Amino acid sequence: MTQQQSRSRARTAPRWTVARPARPDAAVRLFCFPYAGGGSSIFRNWHTHLDDGIEVCPVLLPGREERYSEPAFTRADALVAALAEHLAPVFDKPFAFFGHSMGGQIAFALARHLAAVGAPTPSRLFLAGCAPQHSRVLRHELPDEQLVAEIREMNGAPPEVLANEEVLQLLLPMIRADFALAEDSVPPAEAQVSTPVTAFAGSTDPEAGHDEVRLWARHTTGSFESFELEGDHFFLHQPAALLDLVARRLTTPVPRPTS
Numbered sequence: 176m177t178q179q180q181s182r183s184r185a186r187t188a189p190r191w192t193v194a195r196p197a198r199p200d201a202a203v204r205l206f207c208f209p210y211a212g213g214g215s216s217i218f219r220n221w222h223t224h225l226d227d228g229i230e231v232c233p234v235l236l237p238g239r240e241e242r243y244s245e246p247a248f249t250r251a252d253a254l255v256a257a258l259a260e261h262l263a264p265v266f267d268k269p270f271a272f273f274g275h276s277m278g279g280q281i282a283f284a285l286a287r288h289l290a291a292v293g294a295p296t297p298s299r300l301f302l303a304g305c306a307p308q309h310s311r312v313l314r315h316e317l318p319d320e321q322l323v324a325e326i327r328e329m330n331g332a333p334p335e336v337l338a339n340e341e342v343l344q345l346l347l348p349m350i351r352a353d354f355a356l357a358e359d360s361v362p363p364a365e366a367q368v369s370t371p372v373t374a375f376a377g378s379t380d381p382e383a384g385h386d387e388v389r390l391w392a393r394h395t396t397g398s399f400e401s402f403e404l405e406g407d408h409f410f411l412h413q414p415a416a417l418l419d420l421v422a423r424r425l426t427t428p429v430p431r432p433t434s
Contacts, residue, residue, distance in 0.1 A: 189242050191261040192232045195219055201230035203298070203425050204270040206262070208278030210304065210409075211353035212332070212346065214239040217275075217411070224418040229425055232265065234258070234278075238349045247352035251360040254281065255288045266295040271425060275411050276382070277353055279305035280360035283394065286368050296370060300395075301421055303375040304408055306387035307362050307394055314354040319347060326350070329382060329408050362394060371397040373424055375417060377410035378403050 192206060195218060205225075207218045215233030222231050236254075238247025248254040258281075266289075274282030279302035289296045314325055323343065326332050336342055372395045376388040385403040392399040404410050404417055411417060 189237070189245065190235050191258065192234050192265060195231050195233060196222055198222075198227055198230040200227070202228045202269065204230045204232050204265065204268060205421070205425065206270060206272050206282075206297075207231060207233045208272065208274035208282045209233070209236065210276035210278055211357050212326075212350040213275075213278075216240065221414060221418060224414060225422050226426075229422065234262075238352060247349050247356070249352050249355040249359065251281070251284050251356060254356065255284050258285050259288055259292065259294060263294065269298055270295075271299045271301065272297045273301040273303070273421065274305070275303045276305050276408070277357035277360065279303055280307075280357060280362070283307075283362060283366075283368065283391075284360055286370050287362070287366060290368060290370075296368075298370070299424055300368070300370050300372045301375070301424075302372060302388070302391055303411055303417070304377060304380060304383050304388075306383040307366075307390050308387065309358065309361050310382070314351075314358070319343075322347065322351065322354075364393075367394050367396055369396045371395065372399050373420070374399070374401040375410075375420075376401065376403050377406040377408055379406065380408045380410070382408045 193215065194204075195215070207215075207221070209215065209217050215235050218231055218233040225231065235242055236247070237245035248257070272282035272286060274280065282300055283302060286297050286300055314322060317325065327334075332346075336346070372391050374388045374391045376383055376385040385401065389401050391401075402420060406413060
């Protein structure tokens with residue numbers, strides 16, 4: 176491959192994360208994983224709640240936003256292997272993972288994979304709006320009408336989006352793939368990490384209430400804590416209280432357990 180071809184390939188290679196905004200002098204990177212149907216734009220304003228010592232790095236998953244033309248992943252093992260490979264260059268300084276709903280399950284699976292292969296691991300896992308157990312229904316198998324009803328019940332999209340048939344036909348394949356991925360990402364009962372875990376639940380979340388979110392304690396040999404914040408399943412869209420807790424834990428790291 177010529178030098179020109181290498182440069183061309185680098186320009187066209189899909190991005191797996193982006194700093195919003197770039198903070199090259201930050202002490203820690205916070206990689207953020209979206210919920211099913213979501214993208215990196217969820218986290219676009221998070222930097223305004225965090226000081227310059229934290230660089231917010233949303234993860235760019237295939238099948239949405241600038242990667243819309245790529246097929247979305249539906250298997251956790253395939254996605255985790257790809258994330259570990261493509262994010263490795265930016266694990267060059269201390270980092271943590273934040274994941275909401277599907278994103279929390281992916282973050283946990285990736286942390287577990289990194290530990291298994293001897294790669295750098297996150298200093299902390301922030302798991303929000305998710306529980307380490309299967310949902311009451313396999314949403315990815317539902318007919319479109321029932322799937323839309325589930326999204327409406329979760330308050331997962333604005334009413335005008337759910338009423339727009341043309342937009343729905345564009346979004347539903349990605350959402351269905353994401354639900355398949357989320358259902359495949361539920362950890363086995365014996366799965367554990369040594370990373371400290373901070374978990375969050377919305378006070379009126381029908382998906383993952385505080386009791387369900389506390390079940391993550393079984394999946395870490397490190398420290399565990401949980402918080403109930405005001406809001407429904409999508410409480411992260413009012414992030415001030417959430418990010419205050421996140422920031423305090425990133426600027427005062429908990430010592431990692433020794434083996």
